[in-house]
Amino acid sequence: MNEQSLDTRLNEIQMALKQKGYRLTSSRQKIVQALLDCGGHITADGLLEVIHQTDITVGRMTVYRTLELLSELGLIRPVYQGTGAAHYILLDGGHHHHLICSGCDAVFEFDECSLQEVGQLLAERFNFAVEGHLVEFYGRCQNCQ
Structure with a gap:
């Protein structure tokens, strides 16, 4: 920053x-x-x-x-x-995202977010006021593949 x-x-x-x-x-x-x-x-x-x-x-x-x-x-x-x-x-703007490598435990942040629609659908379905989200995807980085 x-x-x-x-x-x-x-x-x-x-x-x-x-x-x-x-x-x-x-x-x-x-x-x-x-x-x-x-x-x-x-x-x-x-x-x-x-x-x-x-x-x-x-x-x-x-x-x-x-x-x-x-x-x-x-x-x-x-x-x-x-x-x-x-x-x-x-939490910048109410959300934060990670890619986490299962091999070496490296954590990569990314800012791209297209989950607002998912949040809105969940809010409507469960009558829930979504205030933000934290997303973590697990997998293998390029070095561990």
């Missing part, structure tokens, strides 16, 4: 927090900024390590509580890719 995209995304997250009655405190801003800087694929402990490189005053529980809050607001999602620890990903 370029600097302008990071600032835009930070503002979107700040507005989402404000709309739900939460503030973007100094600690939360550092956590969100670290998430944005690393692209959002990081564990809570990894995020804490990144933050502690510049500020050791942000506590472990603050990181965990902030990640939980951002998850509840639908801004991030925890994913479990066989590592045991949740990796937190940013």
Whole structure:
């Protein structure tokens, strides 16, 4: 992400927090900024390590509580890719997509999305308000085929 995209995304997250009655405190801003800087694929402990490189005053529980809050607001999602620890990903526009290699465990992100129609059909069929989606396709990458 370029600097302008990071600032835009930070503002979107700040507005989402404000709309739900939460503030973007100094600690939360550092956590969100670290998430944005690393692209959002990081564990809570990894995020804490990144933050502690510049500020050791942000506590472990603050990181965990902030990640939980951002998850509840639908801004991030925890994913479990066989590592045991949740990796937190940013949901850009309410969706996120992965190709995961069953051979080498490589993860490839892609932005193309044609699932809005599927989401709409599921919403109508099950009387369900779809807010976003996370899609993972499993297979073998070119090196593992």
